[in-house]
Amino acid sequence: MKYGFIIDNRKCIGCHACTTACKSEHDVPVGVNRTWVKQVEKGEFPNSRRLFSVMRCNHCTDAPCVEICPVEALYVREDGIVDFDKRRCIGCKSCMQACPYDALYIDPETHTAAKCNYCAHRIDIGLEPACVNVCPEHAIISGDMDDPHSEIAMLLSRQQVSTRKPEKATRPNLYYIDADDVSLIASNTEKSDAYFWSSQSLGVGHFAKEAEKLAFSNTDVVDALMKMNGPGDTHKPKTVEVLMDKAKRIYDAPDKGILWGWEVSGYVWTKAISAGTFLVLFLLWFFNKPGNAMMDYTALGVSLVFLALTGLLLVLDLDQPKRFHYVILRPQWNSWLVKGGYAITVFGGLLTLLIAARFFDWQGVYSGAMWATGTVAVVVAIYTAFLFAQAKGRDFWQSPTLAIHMLVHSIMAGAAVLLFLNFLLGAFEEWESFLGLVLVISILVNAVTILFEMVTTHPTQDAKTVVYSITRGRYRNLFWVGIVLVGNILPLILLTVPVMSPVIMVLTAILVLIGIYITEHVWVEAPQRVALS
Ligand code: SF4
Numbered sequence: 001m002k003y004g005f006i007i008d009n010r011k012c013i014g015c016h017a018c019t020t021a022c023k024s025e026h027d028v029p030v031g032v033n034r035t036w037v038k039q040v041e042k043g044e045f046p047n048s049r050r051l052f053s054v055m056r057c058n059h060c061t062d063a064p065c066v067e068i069c070p071v072e073a074l075y076v077r078e079d080g081i082v083d084f085d086k087r088r089c090i091g092c093k094s095c096m097q098a099c100p101y102d103a104l105y106i107d108p109e110t111h112t113a114a115k116c117n118y119c120a121h122r123i124d125i126g127l128e129p130a131c132v133n134v135c136p137e138h139a140i141i142s143g144d145m146d147d148p149h150s151e152i153a154m155l156l157s158r159q160q161v162s163t164r165k166p167e168k169a170t171r172p173n174l175y176y177i178d179a180d181d182v183s184l185i186a187s188n189t190e191k192s193d194a195y196f197w198s199s200q201s202l203g204v205g206h207f208a209k210e211a212e213k214l215a216f217s218n219t220d221v222v223d224a225l226m227k228m229n230g231p232g233d234t235h236k237p238k239t240v241e242v243l244m245d246k247a248k249r250i251y252d253a254p255d256k257g258i259l260w261g262w263e264v265s266g267y268v269w270t271k272a273i274s275a276g277t278f279l280v281l282f283l284l285w286f287f288n289k290p291g292n293a294m295m296d297y298t299a300l301g302v303s304l305v306f307l308a309l310t311g312l313l314l315v316l317d318l319d320q321p322k323r324f325h326y327v328i329l330r331p332q333w334n335s336w337l338v339k340g341g342y343a344i345t346v347f348g349g350l351l352t353l354l355i356a357a358r359f360f361d362w363q364g365v366y367s368g369a370m371w372a373t374g375t376v377a378v379v380v381a382i383y384t385a386f387l388f389a390q391a392k393g394r395d396f397w398q399s400p401t402l403a404i405h406m407l408v409h410s411i412m413a414g415a416a417v418l419l420f421l422n423f424l425l426g427a428f429e430e431w432e433s434f435l436g437l438v439l440v441i442s443i444l445v446n447a448v449t450i451l452f453e454m455v456t457t458h459p460t461q462d463a464k465t466v467v468y469s470i471t472r473g474r475y476r477n478l479f480w481v482g483i484v485l486v487g488n489i490l491p492l493i494l495l496t497v498p499v500m501s502p503v504i505m506v507l508t509a510i511l512v513l514i515g516i517y518i519t520e521h522v523w524v525e526a527p528q529r530v531a532l533s
Contacts, residue, residue: 002080004145004173007054011139014052018131025130032105034116039251040183053183057103057116058172064392065095070337071326086112091319093259097391100168102533111319182247189249191531196250258528265521267313274306275381276414282374304351336387343379381410395463396527405449411442416509423505462530475522487515
């Protein structure tokens, strides 16, 4: 048994009855939607058309929202319906980043994720979903696709159908008849704050605070497409032609803005400092460059404090912060949020053990714990790259270099912190030159990684748009001044000064840490400005 939907665009009249029936059936608050009708106008008078597309959860066979959810709040039923349990949800918003179809929202009343659940409660008693029941045109067809006698199975066998974003390999179970790419592909039309019958400039519901953070403006997207392809380029992608055709989104659900804000870029930064401080301490120990007890305690303490800050920021970002322990106690092991949560916990325990072993002079324990902590520190440094890769909605995060990028950032941050501590506490000359060398190598690797990210040909239009926004669009100042100059070039220049004065040491460390934060901020935020629906 496998339930699915067909949206028959030949019949839809854009009356919004499905939207309102769904709202009423599930008490969906104002400003958020489980299903909605996107309206796009295409062409120019008199050859213009208005297209309606019903948008909702696609009940994917390989649902990325289910895979990323750390607490099994989202799950696939035996009949193929992707359902959710709000009592388990911690409000981490990972599912919203993972869903390529923009199907989920945070309920402003329960502060938990929600979406179309195929009216599972109605299905269980033999009824059809509310939207199917109410549609005056029978434009929404539901049913068991495995039953060859069902209407949906017969339509699927006879009609040509399309799905949204098949390249995401989610195997959606929502099919459109007579759909137009201008509607189904989000980047083909501008996302705006003012539509046909509505102005959303003040924001609504849970996303009111995100009011000014709307997705890329039309100028950003068109500029990106035109500059990448050139106005006269005959190979320009269809998106440019469509935009030139003046396709216009005239009605849609509100933009959800930035889902992961400063707390997430902050946590990636504090995590880099925590893991990196230990990793560089490990390198000093491995290459037999001992400091003194005070340096060791301080470095381990800094690592532990920034780890605690990482946990705090993670909890702060949750919409249900009191449920943060569900990640550890009710884990869904496929989620990298869970693997990361455990890595952070184990890392904290090992750092504490190391402090105790140093204090009580347990030499055997100390060296064993150093190796174990070093291994876990690498996991702590890079697991977020795998979490971001599970966020299938964000094309730019699918980059294979993200793990290297995070590891290198950790080493840079660690070397910078230890350089700073060296100035404050000990001034071991041997450390100074070693840390300088680690910084130079890691900055060079970082620069190459960033260069690779920026010049490599990204496979999708959304990822290309993000690269454009970073290097030439909205984030260009942060990129060229904050990341390239402050975070990489200036520290490199300072590190080439033959004798490092304390002022240079401190300045280098501060510039590197600022550069890393700005990079995390841009890398976390820019991809979220691309509209998913
Ligand atoms: Fe629905 Fe999106 Fe999850 Fe697919 S990924 S099942 S569309 S919420």
